[in-house]
Structures are given as C-alpha cells and as structure tokens.
Amino acid sequence: MLSAFEADKVMFEIYRESCYSGRYRVVYYTELNDHNREAEFNQALRGEHFFDGFLRNYGKEEAKQTISDLLERLNHGEPLDREEVGRVLQPFMP
Secondary structure (H helix, E strand, C coil), X not given: CCCHHHHCEEEEEEEECCCCCCCXXXXXXXXXXXCCHHHHHHHHHHCEEEXXXXXXXXXXXXXXXXXXXXXXXXXXXXXXXXXXXXXXXXXXXX
C-alpha cells in the first residue's frame, strides 16, 4: 500500500517549442489552475514532446530545480537524450 506521500504525484512534460524560439520548456500539468490551464496545454501541444512522467510530491522542489538545470543545459545546446534525462530524474520519480 502506498503512503500518502507516495500517492501524491506531479505530472509533468518537457517539450521543445516548435513555433517560437525552439527552447525546451516544462509544464507541470497537475499544478495548473483554471487561469493558465488552456494556454499551457495549447503551448505544450504545439511543441515537440521530449520527456514526461510523474514526480513524487515529497521533494518536488528539488526535482523542479533539477528539471530547471536540465532545461538550462538543453537550451545551451548540450546534447542530452531522453535516457540521460530519465536517469537524472529517477530519484524523484515514484
């Protein structure tokens, strides 16, 4: 049986903008509200999917910082593949 901490997850997607700058971005779907949900969905749908998954709610701030660091590396041209991103994020995933 999962503990309360393990059951709470944050769904996210890393994608690459296809219409604008070609930059990598992340959207945390389960944290969107009515104000920004449609705009964020539409922007992610227009982009090129790169990686997605769930983060444990416990420790999610450290996970978000790690994702931010990965995005910075990707946006500076570092050739990271999906497998490497998965390995880096594995400690934060349920």
